[in-house]
Amino acid sequence: MKELRITTEPTKAGGHAVQVVRVAGYIDAHSFPRFEQEMLALINQGSYRLLLDLREATYICSTALGLLMSVFRQVRHNAGDLVIAGMSDKIANIFNLLGFSKLIRAFSTEEEALQCLAMTEGQ
Amino acid sequence: MPGYDRGTMSTQRERRDLALVVPGETDYLYLIRDFVCAVARKMGFPDQRVGEIEIAVDEACANIIEHAYSKVPSAGRVIVARYPDGAMQAITLRVSVFSNRIELRILDQGPDFSISELGDLDLSAFTTGDRKRGMGTYIIRNFMDEVHHTYHPGVGNELTLVKYLSQA
Numbered sequence: 001m002k003e004l005r006i007t008t009e010p011t012k013a014g015g016h017a018v019q020v021v022r023v024a025g026y027i028d029a030h031s032f033p034r035f036e037q038e039m040l041a042l043i044n045q046g047s048y049r050l051l052l053d054l055r056e057a058t059y060i061c062s063t064a065l066g067l068l069m070s071v072f073r074q075v076r077h078n079a080g081d082l083v084i085a086g087m088s089d090k091i092a093n094i095f096n097l098l099g100f101s102k103l104i105r106a107f108s109t110e111e112e113a114l115q116c117l118a119m120t121e122g123q
Numbered sequence: 124m125p126g127y128d129r130g131t132m133s134t135q136r137e138r139r140d141l142a143l144v145v146p147g148e149t150d151y152l153y154l155i156r157d158f159v160c161a162v163a164r165k166m167g168f169p170d171q172r173v174g175e176i177e178i179a180v181d182e183a184c185a186n187i188i189e190h191a192y193s194k195v196p197s198a199g200r201v202i203v204a205r206y207p208d209g210a211m212q213a214i215t216l217r218v219s220v221f222s223n224r225i226e227l228r229i230l231d232q233g234p235d236f237s238i239s240e241l242g243d244l245d246l247s248a249f250t251t252g253d254r255k256r257g258m259g260t261y262i263i264r265n266f267m268d269e270v271h272h273t274y275h276p277g278v279g280n281e282l283t284l285v286k287y288l289s290q291a
Contacts, residue, residue: 026153029152029185030150030153059178059181061178062182062262063258063259065258066258089171090171090177093174097266098262
């Protein structure tokens with residue numbers, strides 16, 4: 001199982017700046033601090049349109065899922081959004097159990113996720 | 124193992140036992156996950172069920188590291204649970220493979236701590252409130268068919284997780 005690698009790259013959707021956070025490997029209790037640091041840095045710098053690319057994510061612990069929900073609330077509070085692309089069936093199963101899928105939108109492809117962010121009203 | 128109760132265990136044939144012992148540190152959680160996933164897949168659990176077993180075991184072990192083996196600040200000093208010879212306390216994972224189920228026994232050397240002590244979860248605290256932690260117990264209870272806790276005085280906790288192979 002691969003160690004966590006996180007990369008963030010800017011892009012645009014509908015004229016709005018978007019940060020694409022690419023997660024590869026696992027987010028567990030050991031690697032969670034790095035993931036948390038990355039996500040909070042984006043919030044602190046005012047990036048409120050976030051696309052989380054999970055195509056290469058192999059495992060996400062509940063604490064990381066809880067953080068995602070917290071980040072989601074913060075970006076929505078600032079008229080932004082957090083969407084997910086490429087979530088595996090395994091992770092989606094957990095997402096659904098926790099009821100997060102009712103709030104955080106997930107798409108099969110990055111293109112679909114970006115289209116969603118392009119339509120998000122706000123800054 | 125002292126105090127280990129075999130009274131309720133099945134005597135079904137074809138049972139296989141495996142075990143893994145790792146230090147009680149988060150660095151080693153990936154080994155535990157890889158181990159249980161490999162066993163569950165070999166048993167024939169479909170991918171989604173393998174994922175459920177994986178997260179249940181990982182969350183249980185992470186709970187042990189955080190609650191049973193946590194570093195406790197005391198008067199400015201950080202106390203790390205260690206044996207007198209300096210060895211780090213361990214997490215033992217014993218896996219019993221039966222024809223119709225997997226039984227995972229997670230043993231630690233910490234104080235009495237049962238996940239049942241973490242009360243029933245209100246998921247709305249996560250979706251609408253500020254709560255970020257505590258979903259692990261909810262996940263364990265929902266993804267595993269049976270969850271049992273036993274505390275062995277002088278030894279530690281034994282958490283047993285059982286999942287049945289579906290006939291469907």
